[in-house]
Amino acid sequence: MQKLQLLQNQFNPTSDDIFSHIVQAPPDPIFGIANAYKADTSNTKIDLGVGAYRTDEEKPYVFEIIKKLEKEIVNDPTLNKEYLPIEGLADFNKGCQKLMFGQNSPLIASGQIVTAQCLGGTGALRVGFEFVKRHIPGDVYVSKPTWSNHNQVIERAGLNQFEYPYYEPKTKGFNCAGTIECLSQARMGSIVLLHVCAHNPTGVDPTEAEWLQIADVCKRRRLVPFFDCAYQGFASGCIEKDVFAVRKFAELGFQMIVAQSFSKNMGLYNERVGAVHIVTSNKDISARVLSNLKIVIRTICSNPPAIGARIAAKILTDEKYFNAWVEELKTVTGRIIKMRTLLKQELDNLKVPGNWDHITKQTGFFTFTGLTPEQCDLLTKQYHVYLLRSGRMSMAGITSKNVRYLAESIKAVVQNK
């Protein structure tokens, strides 16, 4: 029926036939909720949907160091608005490498890391997967669950995807055995998408020992690790500790891909600041890989936006700015950890049925609360608390003022049978 309609459109054209078959796309699962929250007029509403940091006053937060540097850059007469190279700002790329792999990583000196500036984490993922499709096409294994946009990016890049059982609902923890077992069955040369830290949406991360097990199965099955790092600094509060997995895998000799985002940890959300890294075995191969990354980038945006990268580059390459940033990041992360503690306390005080240890065990922006979709719907409709139907709650939206109301609302929906 649809085919016939399309054929008809081609041969019996009138000016309004071209798009008449188009149907309304479903709202983005995450941004859609942000829109619903915006439209809600209740004065008890709480936004626990999108993963964007909020202060204790429920305000977006611009890092002080970012404000300062933005001013410097806008006022700098030596800077113009010219095109960046296709692969982006060189200083920024170098700085990204050091932050991800370590100041003194031998891989940097040996030219084994190919880096290109990308449009946030999404841009890095898309460029990485388009590269994979063109040069090492294979099945992609993604965690179950994962960030919803991962599935879309991989699909648009034309790759097949499978899930590995990451989250164990019974323990509200990482299903290590299940993950290893699944990956052991993966075809050789498959790609494994791994969250470096502060897993989105579960907040559950493998331990160091568990990362070694994952490394082992990747080696055995010749799986290519593709790391997504959107929360460096937000998991433990320590930027080195948070990228343990990437550095360990690099140390173990893996060739891999890393997508790095500065949306959250520098609060540069809307300037789309990110990078993709590909680790190769030598610098000749690096040159070839870079030339092909550039071809992919050229057909998406030609070259990346400058301003966010300039700001990030200053932070990454100047010691005093870097230290100022790390301090602010610790404060921001500290608030999220505090909210986790407060929420757990309130839930315990109210004697809300169930085990809520995961609230403080999980890390990063998000908590997989364990609430069912129906409970989440009720939480939203009746209590004006906005979260994802998967039960994912963004802890950055909790404040000292709303945490009690939140706990009471959770109690109400949990007890509502």
Place this chain on the structure above:
Amino acid sequence: MQCLRALRYFSVWSQVPMGPADPILGVAAQFKADPSTQKVNLSIGAYRDNEGKPVVLESVKRAEQIIKERKLDNEYLPVEGLQSFIDASIKLGYGDAYYAQNGKSIAGCQVLSGTGAVRLGFEFAKKFLPQGTKVYMPNPTWPNHHNIARMAGLEILEYRYFDPKTRGVDFSGLVEDLSKAQNGSVILFHACAHNPTGCDLTTAQWTQLLDLSKQKNFLPFFDMAYQGFTSGDVNKDAEAVRLFTKQGVPIVLGQSFAKNMGLYGQRTGCLSFVCANQSEKDKVVSQLKLLARPLWSSPPLHGARVADIILNTPELNQLWLSEVKMMADRIQYMRVSLANTLKNLGSPHDWSHISKQIGMFAFTGVGPDHVKELIAKYHIYLLSSGRISIAGLNEGNVKYVAEAFHDVTKNTKL
């Protein structure tokens, strides 16, 4: 963990071949590396003033001041971008009158400059037009058009455009090719300042193409990267777009603010679709968002904010229009200057096409061998197609460039 060591010598990427250097950005890199003090960059399409310097427009600087004073935050834009920028951009492209009447049925999305507009537009076309729909592009066109169409999975065909004999448009060839094109095809048009040839169609020619488009139910995709920058008048430069929309032909429009606002590195652009009504527009926007999310999640804010403030602040808008005219005028002046200087040097060739062509680029007529010599002997960088960026010329170097061109071509054919 013994297999770990073995993997150090196995390369995952060993099958990756060296990719070809980008023809345009590759030459710019060569220029950068050249130590000669006489070097001239006529390769990249970025405006330069009479001192050969990049320009940050005054209107842009003022808009940035306003942004600073407002102390805005850095939150994610929605997937479709900054709405007030999108609206202002559409108004600029389609004209006040059309916008007032039909604005509600134009689906718009902020994108990563002109490249992003073409990429998102082609992805949308691939997904929603009937399978087997072809895209026709002018021969020649900006090389990246081909790359993007390929990435989006679209089949590309060419229509004749440039006539090397006349160094103008081969209009009868163009009409012949498009008349033979499949009904319902997407036709890529350069709205103004054709890149790389600088040869634009006349109003009469556009009108003929309009009739042909109606006949064959084409979907015209206008790539407009030089509105205002071409003739100096934003309305005149958008004539072709408005001719089609006034007649009710649904079009796709890609707009870039890289050149006309000098926002190159900010990657500011807009993609729009003329829809039948508001309900259809809402659906198209929702589908554009579905495609944009896995490309870039949301577009970068800074440049869009600047453009938004300029377009929506009357005195800044006036200032901007005068600055764009000034850039267009300087380019026109350099065209005439180069052509005249070559004539005065006694060149045996007719260089009048340089002053007749319009916009950033001129298809000079020199060939790859001439280009090699110009680079090696004179450190003048241009594309092997003979395309020069007029913006790279100024009163300080035009004589040098003319002499060089004269020297390499005086004993050869063009």
